[in-house]
Amino acid sequence: MVIKIVYINPVGTSAFDKPMKEFLDNYRSPDTDITVVSLEKGPWHLEYYSYDALVIPDVLKVIREFEGRGYDAAIIGCFYDPGLHEAREVSDMVITAPGESSMHIASTLGDRFSIIVGRRKWIPLMEQNVVKYGFRDKLVSFEAVELGVWDFHKDVEETKRRLIRAAKNAVDKGAEVLILGCTVLFGFFKDLEKEVGVPVVDPIIASLKYAEFLVELKRRMGWTWSRIGMYEKPPREEIEKWRLPL
Amino acid sequence: MVIKIVYINPVGTSAFDKPMKEFLDNYRSPDTDITVVSLEKGPWHLEYYSYDALVIPDVLKVIREFEGRGYDAAIIGCFYDPGLHEAREVSDMVITAPGESSMHIASTLGDRFSIIVGRRKWIPLMEQNVVKYGFRDKLVSFEAVELGVWDFHKDVEETKRRLIRAAKNAVDKGAEVLILGCTVLFGFFKDLEKEVGVPVVDPIIASLKYAEFLVELKRRMGWTWSRIGMYEKPPREEIEKWRLPL
Structure with missing residues (x-):
């Protein structure tokens, strides 16, 4: 149906x-x-x-x-x-x-997750959502790559480099699963999984x-x-x- | 497939x-x-x-x-x-x-949930699981009906009466969604939903x-x-x- x-x-x-x-x-x-x-x-x-x-x-x-x-x-x-x-x-x-969907999935695939975002500006509102949905205890960190929404697809290789660096930082801090914290980051999850060796949840x-x-x-x-x-x-x-x- | x-x-x-x-x-x-x-x-x-x-x-x-x-x-x-x-x-x-599956579903269908269990004995371990899975902030209460696993199907009408009472207590305390906290309570969820007017998650x-x-x-x-x-x-x-x- x-x-x-x-x-x-x-x-x-x-x-x-x-x-x-x-x-x-x-x-x-x-x-x-x-x-x-x-x-x-x-x-x-x-x-x-x-x-x-x-x-x-x-x-x-x-x-x-x-x-x-x-x-x-x-x-x-x-x-x-x-x-x-x-x-x-x-x-x-x-x-x-x-946001909500990714957090449910990520907190099932491992104990704790980190969220990779574009700019630091975004973090407080997203952190409020983490708390609102009840996932406070599941959050390791936010990692900002300091790129805006319209930058992600300008220089894709540079975006990947920054995502990999952020992902490795998150794993070092204890994240077992990663979430890409912007819908415009769609499509990057597979490359990142290969590089970092943990599940990366594509939010869309x-x-x-x-x-x-x-x-x-x-x-x-x-x-x-x-x-x-x-x-x-x-x-x-x-x-x-x-x-x-x- | x-x-x-x-x-x-x-x-x-x-x-x-x-x-x-x-x-x-x-x-x-x-x-x-x-x-x-x-x-x-x-x-x-x-x-x-x-x-x-x-x-x-x-x-x-x-x-x-x-x-x-x-x-x-x-x-x-x-x-x-x-x-x-x-x-x-x-x-x-x-x-x-x-337990884990029910909590993910319940915390999506409303803001907070209660779990209806058989005996008080069961609550501490289940509460530890609520915390382990990260749903501490989503839990309103546990409600015990004081029946054991093998009692639930002995006098089904009495079980229903007790479940309804427990469900109403939970809703009064602020629960928006209820979870039946024992697999042997399978099949009771529909009657309970009709009586109490909130989603009741059958755990199995x-x-x-x-x-x-x-x-x-x-x-x-x-x-x-x-x-x-x-x-x-x-x-x-x-x-x-x-x-x-x-």
Whole structure:
């Protein structure tokens, strides 16, 4: 039975849509159909927290649209996981994001993990997510390679060199598994695994496979968001009265 | 492509093998083939820590045997997860267990979970596992119904009444998702969900679906146990020299 998944690049450029779709198609299960979209407007990367906040309303809008079209799952394609909990609050679809998905996988494959990021700027928000998801005790370190989102594919060899150095630092500190902490680092995981000898979790694949897993749990057992507490839905009357786009 | 999974009841009775096989077959993916086995000797339940310790060598033996027969995964069917990390240390198969699998699922479906167990006796070891797996911040409470493993199916209505009471206590304390903390509580989750209105994770289904998920990660991306740190393998020479059954 087909699983329809929309992967959302929460940025105002479609530059990554095609390469990410091609990459994800290599790793999807045969029953999965992936659509990759981006936003109509907005920042071209989310390195600043204010940019991240700006895109969430548009991400929610895209999710509502694809839910209306009968999709099974949406993936919010940024390692900050922007709007992950807000989306689960209003949507009955499966929603995943790279940060949460990668941490579940990494903490199963070994005792503790490190996350390799572009810039130091990104670390506090991602560390807050580690704590929010409950993985505080599983985190060894963040390692910054001091490259921005748009630098990663400029000089791929230099990016690899920096990733390898960061990966080795993390392993020296005790990391048993590594996570690439930016969706635009897609595709680097295999080279890095060969160099460092530990599993390296590619965050966009992680979010895809976790989405497939959660769709399976929902379809076969009916397990989905608890509506008591964090994912309690806002009342439909309020949403309509206040004309909220939710 | 077929996924061959062995579900091990780590007790010296085959009483649960048939009903668990039938139950699991309702929830497996179409490609999964499940074999359920138990041990040739040993305690008939694992309510005591000393019993739990006794069965681990035999669980490892069964795992080695099924790995030799080309199986993809083994599930260690007790909520204490006996031998989970020891098995991953020596086996290249996917290994899952109900405790770890249930906690990953529960902490995704809501913010925090409670675990419903039979006897208070069980709680300290299970709580140590919660901490070991990194889910300390996700745990609301343990709730004991004061029934032993062999009592659950004696008076099913009384068991349900006690489970419902425990489930409501947990939700009152803030649990958004519930986990049944004993494999012999298989099959109670649906009634409980109807009564309490939150997702209730059946531990044996959780361990099955998590095994299928990890097999998919291994086959498609090659992600499996990190061999640096916790899951470093013991040297083959030592094992042979000391004639260890590993």
